[in-house]
Amino acid sequence: TGMVDKSCLQPLEKSGFLNKTKITEGGKKLRKNWTSSWVCLEENKLEFYKERKQQTLASLKMSHKPESVELHGAQIEWAKDKSSRKNVLQLTTISGNEFLLHCENDNIHEWYEAIKHMIDKLAKQ
Ligand code: I3S
Numbered sequence: 001t002g003m004v005d006k007s008c009l010q011p012l013e014k015s016g017f018l019n020k021t022k023i024t025e026g027g028k029k030l031r032k033n034w035t036s037s038w039v040c041l042e043e044n045k046l047e048f049y050k051e052r053k054q055q056t057l058a059s060l061k062m063s064h065k066p067e068s069v070e071l072h073g074a075q076i077e078w079a080k081d082k083s084s085r086k087n088v089l090q091l092t093t094i095s096g097n098e099f100l101l102h103c104e105n106d107n108i109h110e111w112y113e114a115i116k117h118m119i120d121k122l123a124k125q
Contacts, residue, residue: 013041014114016107020048023082024098034102041114044122045070046091069093072122076115091115 021034038049047066073094082090082100087108089101101111 013043013118014111015040016111017103018108018111019102021100022097023100024096027096032100034100039101039111040066041111041118044072044118046115069097069099070095071115071119074119076112076119078112089115 016039017036018039019034020037020039021032022030023032024030035050040047040049046069048069049064049066069091070093075092077090077092079088079090079100082088083102085102087102089108089112091099091101093099102108103111
């Protein structure tokens with residue numbers, strides 16, 4: 001069809017929908033605001049796009065600037081007491097910003113492994 005089915009620049013490690021909320025920014029606790037994001041795991045960062053349409057890569061990049069989260073020095077762990085939801089991940093950046101990531105299905109385990117793998121890889125560089 002000529003349409004690009006991926007929303008991210010390569011090298012792309014993983015992409016898909018996740019529910020996401022930022023809970024801490026600059027040391028300040030934020031009110032939760034869960035939203036669905038198209039998430040791309042790249043070499044050294046996670047990118048959150050507001051939506052994913054049947055678009056070419058170029059037009060998506062132009063029309064939606066993603067929120068970009070640096071993974072170097074970040075931590076990923078299973079969040080225990082941060083949500084009533086099951087299978088929630090907490091991502092903490094080196095600057096101390098905290099995000100919760102969630103999805104309804106088992107994919108969350110793949111996300112955990114993929115993000116952890118990337119963080120560990122960056123730590124060795
Ligand atoms: O940790 P909290 O504050 O109980 O999180 C819930 C609230 O943010 C709630 O919003 P309001 O209190 O603004 O109405 C959300 O609707 C819930 O989804 C939050 O809890 P979960 O357990 O889904 O993370």
